[in-house]
Amino acid sequence: MARIEPTHGTDGAAGAGESAGRAPGRRKAVRYAVPVAVAGIAAASIGIGTALASSGDPDLPEIAAQDLIAKVAQSDAQQLSGTVKVTTDLGLPSLPEGFSLGDGQGQGQGGKAGHGKAGRGAGADAASPQAKLTELASGTHTLRVAADGPDKQRLSIVERAAEYSLIRNGDQLWAYDSKSNTVHRSAAPQAAKDAKDAHGAKGGKETPEELRGASPQDLAKKTLAAVDDSTSVTVDGTAKVAGRDAYQLVLKPKQAESTVGAVRIAVDAKNGVPLKFTLAPKGGGKAVVEAAFTKVDFSRPSADTFAFTPPKGAEVTEDKGAKGGKGGADDRKKGLDASGLSGMNVLGKSWTSIAEFKTPGGVGTAAGAKGAKGGKDAGPAGALLDGLGSKVSGSFGSGHVFSTRLVNALVTDDGKVYVGAVTKDALMKAASK
CATH class of the missing domain: 2.50.20.10 (Lipoprotein localisation LolA/LolB/LppX)
Structure with a gap:
């Protein structure tokens, strides 16, 4: 036609x-x-x-x-x-075990995020929609x-x-x-x-x-x-x-x-x-x-x-936050979401919109190395960042750009993150303002 x-x-x-x-x-x-x-x-x-x-x-x-x-x-x-x-x-790209953005707060009590019951922590909710739906990414x-x-x-x-x-x-x-x-x-x-x-x-x-x-x-x-x-x-x-x-x-x-x-x-x-x-x-x-x-x-x-009735023997958990519990409300008042990231700003508009937020402790490294940042003094963590992304610098300081087939992200060494379906140059320009 x-x-x-x-x-x-x-x-x-x-x-x-x-x-x-x-x-x-x-x-x-x-x-x-x-x-x-x-x-x-x-x-x-x-x-x-x-x-x-x-x-x-x-x-x-x-x-x-x-x-x-x-x-x-x-x-x-x-x-x-x-x-x-x-x-x-x-x-x-696939991340090595133990690496995360932030200061490690998102890891389970078992020490390894997302691996088995130990990684989810005691009493974790395996049916939680927030965790399950990420698999669709x-x-x-x-x-x-x-x-x-x-x-x-x-x-x-x-x-x-x-x-x-x-x-x-x-x-x-x-x-x-x-x-x-x-x-x-x-x-x-x-x-x-x-x-x-x-x-x-x-x-x-x-x-x-x-x-x-x-x-x-x-x-x-x-x-x-x-x-x-x-x-x-x-x-x-x-x-x-x-x-x-x-x-x-x-x-x-x-x-x-x-x-x-x-x-x-x-x-x-x-x-x-x-x-x-x-x-x-x-x-x-x-x-x-x-x-x-x-x-x-x-x-x-x-x-x-x-219609739904929990099957016999199923473990049922309740979302306390939905009943007015303090669970996520206090964090939202502080400007943090469930991942511990500070409140997001949106720069630009339409197809070139860029999300800007900040990780509380800078760029985290392997488990236990809280507060360590990328760069030449970060040891294995710095080498890991260099391997996953490309090093960049500008009026914002220095950092790394991580690229996918659609979305690019700039993570500065002081913990600021800029992400969007835009070019690397557009991210660096936004970070320099």
């Missing part, structure tokens, strides 16, 4: 928002939270699904790019179930998803001999790890009375953060929310995804500092639901992030899909 360029004399989504009669759809799209460039999308969470068998590109009526964006924003499909194939390939995974409105959702990570499930049913949020037979229970967040949920219904309940970002819809809507006049937007043909006809929406950054080559979103021609999301790096090669439905059904899932 012929390439379809945006109308009204612009190739950016900014023109779409100015088109008469289309402003409501544009405004609705911008309500979705904007990630820190595409770095937040790539780190949280979710990656690639090899595309599905196709019976040939469908012949669909032409549609302008801004109209397709509005179609996604106005999509109100609240019921669905299906299977999503996901893969992430950031090209991350690399490799290929199969997810089963289901939703019935804003207060019933289910996401399951299917493994060879086990399954990990997150179930939201009303005000309860359950996480179950069949491999360890452990259950994590917490209260689902409540939206403000006058807030609107993702579909625009007043008085709805928020989707828990743990259930976000795990589908083509979440990835697409986060990306479209960041679209502005720094983005070239086109419709590039059609596709068949999970047996459904779809348009191909293509977004490309205009900013030279971005490391993103293009984002391609397959949008269901009938209901506007994103069916496939692909993020390609500017450097070429295979996609860094892609998520695609292999099966999808937009009818209402059965009620028992969202």
Whole structure:
């Protein structure tokens, strides 16, 4: 099918928002939270699904790019179930055992972070969503998803001999790890009375953060929310995804500092639901992030899909923070998140946004060497940093740049961190201000 360029004399989504009669759809799209460039999308969470068998590109009526964006924003499909194939390939280097950023506070009581029960510490919660969902940052995974409105959702990570499930049913949020037979229970967040949920219904309940970002819809809507006049937007043909006809929406950054080559979103021609999301790096090669439905059904899932009772003998832990405990609240008041990093600032905007934060004790080294910093006097730790990244210096001092196929990070010797889907030069420029 012929390439379809945006109308009204612009190739950016900014023109779409100015088109008469289309402003409501544009405004609705911008309500979705904007990630820190595409770095937040790539780190949280979710990656690639090899595309599905196709019976040939469908012949669909032409549609302008801004109209397709509005179609996604106005999509109100609240019921669905299906299977999503996901893969992430950031090209991350593997870190030697015992190495971490920060002063070692994140390690378990057993002395080795993340290795067995000892590494998690006594009484650790193996089913905790925060720990489990980090696995989606690399490799290929199969997810089963289901939703019935804003207060019933289910996401399951299917493994060879086990399954990990997150179930939201009303005000309860359950996480179950069949491999360890452990259950994590917490209260689902409540939206403000006058807030609107993702579909625009007043008085709805928020989707828990743990259930976000795990589908083509979440990835697409986060990306479209960041679209502005720094983005070239086109419709590039059609596709068949999970047996459904779809348009191909293509977004490309205009900013030279971005490391993103293009984002391609397959949008269901009938209901506007994103069916496939692909993020390609500017450097070429295979996609860094892609998520695609292999099966999808937009009818209402059965009620028992969202019912959960802890299996006999399962170890159940409660999230005390969800009940008003001091656990994470005090840290947030101090400007620290769960990893012990100081509050994050966002520099720049859109595709060239850079996250800036600080590690409390500088750049940590091997276990026990608290406060040691990189550089020639850091011994083995300095050599390790030199091996993983490239040494740089500037008006900010000195540090190391660590690169992946998409995201780059600058870690200064005094513990400041700058990370984004931008070039090394852009990070150094931000650190020098």
